[in-house]
Each structure stands twice: as C-alpha cells, then as structure tokens.
Amino acid sequence: MQSVERVSVGRDKDGNPILTSESLEKFADDGFILIPHLLDPEELSILKTTVENNEVVKKHAYGRNDGQGRKAKVVLWNRPGTDITGIISRSEKVAGTMEKLLGGEVYHYHSKIIMKDAHTGGMHVWHQDYGYWYSNGCLFPDMGTVFIAIDRTHKDNGCLKVVKGSHKCGRIDHTRIGDQAGIEGERLDEILKRLTVLQAEMEPGDALFFHSNVMHRSEQNSSNDRRWAFLCAYNRADNNPVIEHHHARYFPLEKVPNSRISLCKPTDSMDGKDFFSLVDDVSMVALDPNFKEDMKK
Incomplete structure (x- = not known):
C-alpha cells in the first residue's frame, strides 16, 4: 500500500506553512495534506512530557470498544485552555492553516489524544x-481535523489510513460498530474499489490536515511500538451547530503566535478544558438509542 505524500512547504518568518495555490488545490482534490515537522523537536518534547505525565489526562481517558475485542483509548476535551495542548490548537500554524484550507474563520470544536499502546x-x-x-447539528461539512504524530506512525503500529478523494462522496450513513460509528456494507466496498487507500506514515511532529468527510481508519496496534497522536478538530464559524450537544458551539478562537508554544511547561494547568465523557455522546445515541444505557453498565 502506498503512503500519503509528505508535502514540503515553505515557511514564513513566523514559522507558518506557506500554502500555495497548488497546496490548496491538492487539499481540495485529495481531502488532506501532510505537512512534515509542523511541530519542532522542542515543542514536541513539551507536548509529549505533558500528556505522558499529567494526572488529569490519565483521569479522563476512556476506551471505545472496536468491535474486535480491544478498546481505542482516548482523552477528549472541548475548550482549548492555556496548557500546551491548548496553545498548539490555538497557534497560527495549526488553527491559521486550517482556516486557509477551509476558507474561513474556524473555532475549536474539540481536541483529543489517541493512545494506541503497544500490543x-x-x-x-x-x-x-x-x-x-x-x-450534532452541524449543517455543513465545513470542518476538519489536524492529526499531529507524537510517536512515529507506521503500518505495524496502526497508522492512519485515508481514502484519497473520498470527501467528494458526501456524508455516508454510519452504523454502530462496538462503541464507534462506522461505515460498512456494499457502498464501502464499491468506494474502496474505485478510490485509493493510502497509509499516513508519519514522523513525530508531522501533521495531517484532513476534511471532515474523508474516510479513514486505523488498525489495532500489535507491534512493539506505541502510537500516540494529538488531534485538533475545527468547525467553520459560520457552521455553528443548531443544537446543544457534547462538543463546543461557536466561540471566538483566540489565536496565539507560534512562539507561545515553546514557552509552555508540562506543569501548566489543564483547568477549564471541559473534558468529555463517553456516556454523553449524542452522535452515538443518534445511531443507537441504547448506547447511553450500555455505557452505564
């Protein structure tokens, strides 16, 4: 299986990726773009130390049953906050780049750490x-996610797989699979026959920006290598959800210069981040009204 192309882009004086017309066209055509080394080694070190050692992160982690006997471990929050995870998600090179790709002002929808441990x-x-x-009441798919590799991701430790151009298929009906929303059946089979599946093999600090309608998955990690990643999700400001739900409705995103990232400390407070609990997942209840009761068992 081929890998997603790592697109070498220039940087401006503040370290922001310079997106050319070709870069924007690639995102529009493929539904994603992989930018190498979006976080530098110092920034990555602070992020890694923070998420590995913070007791708040450990306290709020939960698992989603994958339907195959394992759980996908996640910790998710709705408000960015002022610790390094919040500063990265509010930085110009992350949030500002997503605004250019989605074509307008964005706000922080939520962020999460996906903890895919070895074996x-x-x-x-x-x-x-x-x-x-x-x-969740988001009327348009004017949304996107930034997947930032904390560890090296490769085919053996369950790297992300993306279907090139699949965002053009529109929203596909999902069903409950374990504790997840998933696509299955003939429509999936036909799409996979026609479109190309690529592996997003990434080095620590690399970032994959992808559209909310891009089909993606990742395999179980049976290797010796851990695969942790930090993901920031954004919604266009003019796509404010029409219902209250378990993620954030519009609030102005206070972007910060990239230089703020390296000033963060692993001990910075994570107060006010509004951590998510799986039992409150409106999306899953919409697929299966029994989901909430199942989570209480």
Whole structure:
C-alpha cells in the first residue's frame, strides 16, 4: 500500500506553512495534506512530557470498544485552555492553516489524544468525522481535523489510513460498530474499489490536515511500538451547530503566535478544558438509542 505524500512547504518568518495555490488545490482534490515537522523537536518534547505525565489526562481517558475485542483509548476535551495542548490548537500554524484550507474563520470544536499502546491498542473502523458530527447539528461539512504524530506512525503500529478523494462522496450513513460509528456494507466496498487507500506514515511532529468527510481508519496496534497522536478538530464559524450537544458551539478562537508554544511547561494547568465523557455522546445515541444505557453498565 502506498503512503500519503509528505508535502514540503515553505515557511514564513513566523514559522507558518506557506500554502500555495497548488497546496490548496491538492487539499481540495485529495481531502488532506501532510505537512512534515509542523511541530519542532522542542515543542514536541513539551507536548509529549505533558500528556505522558499529567494526572488529569490519565483521569479522563476512556476506551471505545472496536468491535474486535480491544478498546481505542482516548482523552477528549472541548475548550482549548492555556496548557500546551491548548496553545498548539490555538497557534497560527495549526488553527491559521486550517482556516486557509477551509476558507474561513474556524473555532475549536474539540481536541483529543489517541493512545494506541503497544500490543493492546484498539482499531478505529472506517468512518468520516462528519459521520459523527452530522448528528450534532452541524449543517455543513465545513470542518476538519489536524492529526499531529507524537510517536512515529507506521503500518505495524496502526497508522492512519485515508481514502484519497473520498470527501467528494458526501456524508455516508454510519452504523454502530462496538462503541464507534462506522461505515460498512456494499457502498464501502464499491468506494474502496474505485478510490485509493493510502497509509499516513508519519514522523513525530508531522501533521495531517484532513476534511471532515474523508474516510479513514486505523488498525489495532500489535507491534512493539506505541502510537500516540494529538488531534485538533475545527468547525467553520459560520457552521455553528443548531443544537446543544457534547462538543463546543461557536466561540471566538483566540489565536496565539507560534512562539507561545515553546514557552509552555508540562506543569501548566489543564483547568477549564471541559473534558468529555463517553456516556454523553449524542452522535452515538443518534445511531443507537441504547448506547447511553450500555455505557452505564
């Protein structure tokens, strides 16, 4: 299987990726773009130390049953906050780049750490992020995610797989698979026959920006290598969800210069981040009314 192309882009004086017309066209055509070394080694070190050692992160981590006997471990929050995870998600090179790709002002929808540990990490089934977010009152798929590799990701430790151009298929119906929303059946089979599946093999600090309708999945991690990643999800400001739900409705995103990232400390407070609990997942209840009761068992 081929890998996603790592697109070498120039940087401006502040370290922001310079997106050319060709880069924007690639995102529009493929649904994603992989930018190498978006975080530098110092920034990555602070992020890694923070998420590995913070007791708040450990406290709020939960697992989603993958339907194959393992759980995909996640910790998710809705408000960015002022610790390094919040500063990265508010930085110009992350949030500002997403604004250019989505063509307008964005706000922080949520962020999360996906913890795919060696030998035990669960898979994420084929899905679109908008397959979840559609049920949250987001009327348009003007949304996207930035997947930042904390560890090296490769085929053996369950790297992300993306279907090139699949965002052009529109939103596909999802069903409950384990504790996840997933795509299955003939429509999935036909799409996979026609479109190309690529592996997003990434080095630590690399970032994959992808559209909310891009089909993606990742396999279980049965290797000796951990695969942790930091993901920031954004919604266009003019796509404010029409219902209250378990993620954020519009609030102005206070972007910060990239230079703020390296000033963060692993001990910075994570107060006010509004951590998510799986039992509150409106998206899953929309697929299966029994989901909430199942999570209480």
